[in-house]
Amino acid sequence: MGLTTQSTGIYAFVEEMHQDPNFNTDAVIALAGNPNTGKSTVFNGLTGLNQHTGNWPGKTVVLAKGIYEHRGKKITLVDLPGTYSLLANSADEQVARDFICFGNPDATVVVADATCLERNLNLVLQVMEITPKTILCLNLIDEAKRKAIRIDRNGLERLLGIPVVPTVARDKGGLAELENTIHEVALGKRQMNPRQTIYHQAIEEALRELQAELEEVLQGKLNSRWVALRLLDGDSSIIDEIRRYLITSTTQVGKEV
């Protein structure tokens, strides 16, 4: 059919992932994180050698996909490009954002460097806005300990409202617990209730004006608060992408019926 919305960009990638018999798995997990956090080590630690890389059609960013098995379930892990934010200043950020937003991952793991958590939290907060199924992987926790940085894990879980798992990925420490947490979140065995960032009063008022109506249009396909923020922000590239996604997902549902 040539270049249709379904054959380009994220849709082609998602399509390819579902059609590939190797990736016909029980859940798809996105792996996000800042550069230099050991994200790839986590990815390698979970999937071992069971991975391959693929070019996202139309974009010049390479994504690695891998599979692992946990409690009899096959899990696909998608290694997103390392980014500091999802505000889409670069092709990498755009790919990461689009996948988390439109690729329908069953959970998104954000790998953070425990030695400089504050800087890493920006990305965590942005991911939480898009999807409630967010898990924070506190990597390099051994290094943090060596530097006498103490992190209150329970406090962090409470403040963010998402599961927090400390790991030492290069020694495979904590990866078993991470697998358990992914399993619970991805298969809906854990109630997720992330605590959203409350913005400046003027923004909150504007959001309230849009959110109710948006919810009707979105029908639960996307987070209304996040979409409202994007609409207010007025970045046309993401707005077009959201529109495209809404139309595509509607027609696809129609086909299945």
Add this chain to the structure above:
Amino acid sequence: MAANQENSFNHLVFKAQAVRKQMNTNLRDQVVKDIYQRAEEIAAKAVALPDTRNDLDRKIDNIVTSRIWGYPLMFALLSLVFWLTITGANYPSQLLSNVLFGFQEQLTGFFRWAGAPAWLHGVLVLGLYRCLAWVVSVMLPPMAIFFPLFTFLEDLGYLPRVAFNLDKLFKKAGAHGKQILTMCMGFGCNAAGIIACRIIESPRERLIAILTNNFVPCNGRFPTLIAMAAVFMGALAAGTNSFAAAGVVAGVVLIGIAVTLLVSRILSKTLLKGVPSTFTLELPPYRMPKIGTLLIRSILDRTIFVLMRAVVVAAPAGVITWILANVTIGDMSIVARLAGWLDGFGRIIGLDGYILLAFLLGLPANEIVVPILIMCYLAQGTMLELDSIEALRQLLLNNGWTWLTALNMILFSLLHFPCATTLLTVRKETQSTKWTVLAALIPTGAAIAVCFLVAQIVRALGLV
């Protein structure tokens, strides 16, 4: 249904636009500010930092990135890496070449025993096998030392400091500070460096980085540079001195960086006008690399990968070169004829026809330029046992080389057109034939101009 939904969505887009106009605050800045503030608050509550955070790291950074020590330290480290590579590679290179060329004797014996025709022996043993043996014995040892050393610096966290030091220079040239990181990748392989240019957001600065990446000598050219540096120093003073040769190679890298800055500046004033964008450069904490992983990764992912690529290209190139050197038209071999055509131009820029021909035939991969050159020289004269740099120097001197030829060979190798793989990568990354052609023309122009100037100046001063 879908159309209806699209209409309501579009309606909301307009509504949002109206709401935004009524707001007094800059939404995006405010959103970013609020997110940063919340991150700060959460970290303040959940993270207890020690008083002397990263104390040692900071002390090291103060020296490594200082105005006074930053540049000398970089140069010293670079020279050290090259010196270790050159001295360390000498012995295993000789051992490998003894073994591989010893095996060539066996092969020759076998072909004689089997009664194979001379041309078959020529194509397979003297062409294919000898070219392969050369590439393996000359390239493998330096790579097996250079790549782990480089990966060590990378894993240690030193490279971002290098970017930090050079950031100002690149800004002044109208380029992006991250360009230096893509250049670091270029040391391994220019094609990889060009792919790494994806980290640069602005299309303008990304193109500058892509077009100039070739001025960083890649791994395929290091053996050439190292061998030529040894020849060059040997021609100036008697005997080879690995310290001096390492200094020459480090100097060549500096020239490459200088040319990168100059060409970036010219590009940003002409074809790719614009101001450099700002970015935050993270100085990650120093980490002691895991030596086991480092060795496995750098040997498997880089060394073997690059070597296999070279071997794949070297095999057919060896065959073709042997045929060209041994098939005669009239009273001259094809190689001699082609070289004859190029010779006039070659002499003007301080090289000769065979050197230019070797660079042209070496387009598939820079690794095979020197092997091709040696085959060309050998095919027309006496046979030599090429088991050392000393023997190589003798061969080159016999073919009329001076120190100027060696110097210009180094400069031409540093600056000339990228290999075919790199050009294909440029095509893929830029999606543009125009930029791909420029990626070949700009370096070639620079190489010819620099070699011409050097040759003319040296000759005018009567130094050769």
